[in-house]
Every structure is written in C-alpha cells, then in structure tokens.
Amino acid sequence: QIARTIARALCLNEDLTEAIALGHDLGHTPFGHSGERALAAMFPGGFKHNEQSLRVVEILEKPGGINLTWEVRDGILHHTGKELPATLEGQVTKIADRIAYINHDIDDALRGGIIALADIPASSAEVLGNRHNARINAMVQDIVANSGQKPRIMMSNRVEKATDALRSFLFARVYINSEAKEEDEKAKYILKQLFLHAVQNPAEIFGAAEQWYDTVERMACDYIAGMTDRYAIAQYRKLFIPHGWDR
Incomplete structure (x- = not known):
C-alpha cells in the first residue's frame, strides 16, 4: 500500500511497483531475519532472502518460473542491500x-x-x-x-x-534486546534442527532420489524457506517433541 501510494503520487507504473512489492519477500524464512541468519550459517555459500525470492519466481513456483519481466525480477533482487534497483x-x-x-x-x-x-x-x-x-x-x-x-x-x-x-x-x-535475542536463538535453533533433519533424511522429506531437483542442502533451504512460523514450530514439535509432552 505504501509503495503504490508513492508510485501513484509520482505518476510511476503502479502495476510494476505492486508486482515488485508482492514478490520481494516471497523468499523470507520463518521467523524473519532470525531464520535467514540460521539458514545462512547452515547452507554452503550462505542464504539471502532476496535471492531466494528471485529463486521462487524464476524456478520454484512452477517449471521455468512465472515469466515475470526483467524489471520486476530486478526490483525483487535489489529491494535490499546497497545496490539500487534499476x-x-x-x-x-x-x-x-x-x-x-x-x-x-x-x-x-x-x-x-x-x-x-x-x-x-x-x-x-x-x-x-x-x-x-x-x-x-x-x-x-x-x-x-x-x-x-x-x-x-x-x-x-x-x-x-x-x-x-x-x-x-x-x-x-x-x-x-536481551529478551528479543533469547527468542532469536530459539528461532535459529528450530530451523537448524529442521535443516539437519531434512539433510540427514532426504527420502523422508523429498521422496525418492530420482525426484530430487537439486542438492539435498539446496532443497532443504527451499523447503524451510517456504514455511510459515507456525508450520516450522509444528514440524519441530512433530519431529522432536514426544507426544503427550507438548501440552
């Protein structure tokens, strides 16, 4: 809403602005930047949510991506960091x-x-x-x-x-803040355990090897980055908390 309001006032392309705005955070992990830091520490080569957002629209959403224009994809990639969008x-x-x-x-x-x-x-x-x-x-x-x-x-x-x-x-x-930092560590721990479980048990998560589309680590990142906070917590509880002890 903020982006469209500014674009309208400046007589810019509102549809392009909104398309970028809708796509820019598609790659965000559960727990926001805490989850991003967790995956960045686990995945070889690091993890950035803006790059993952681009990966979603170019590769993951359906084979070959969803055919967005270069301008939209550039805006998604460069919505964060020092480099300005084109x-x-x-x-x-x-x-x-x-x-x-x-x-x-x-x-x-x-x-x-x-x-x-x-x-x-x-x-x-x-x-x-x-x-x-x-x-x-x-x-x-x-x-x-x-x-x-x-x-x-x-x-x-x-x-x-x-x-x-x-x-x-x-x-x-x-x-x-000390309280926020404590919650941050909890969030990172949950995603770390989910990542390790996926990498160590790929057939359970991703099916037979002939169905894999990338390395196990890359698929684990895609899998976790697509979760919501609640789903990540539910998966952690399902995998690591004994039934009857989570009430």
Missing part, C-alpha cells in the same frame, strides 16, 4: 519496505512492552510525529516532495536523519 518503481518498493518495517517494528515493540512511547527519540518524533500514521504520512509526503523529476527516489536529509535515528533506536532497544 527502475524508479523498484526504488519506490525498496524505500517503502524500509518505512514499513521500521514502523511495524516500533508498533510490535510497543505492544510487547519492550519500549514505551516516551522512549522514541525526541529528535525523530519532532520531525516525523509520535504515532504510526503520522510517521508514515511524514515519510511518504517527504519522499514524494523530494523525488519528483529526479533520477532516484529519496528522502530529504532532515527526514532521512530522523528515520535513521529510529532504525538505530530499534537496534539498540529491540533487535539486540
């Missing part, structure tokens, strides 16, 4: 993703009691506001005002600094 629509999705996760993570931390509203940096609140809708509106309006007739999508220095301050605050108070 299209303005891809850049819109990239910056909209940043807006969304910062604001959603603040809301989640507030609901979870990890932070209080008064903890949010005053320097950011003065520029962006102290409420969810106010922050998003300020960021979106600033992007639209600063990106018109320009070769890239950007925020003003003032709003970008306020946004960066929020992100730094989240790292200090939420992402590396």
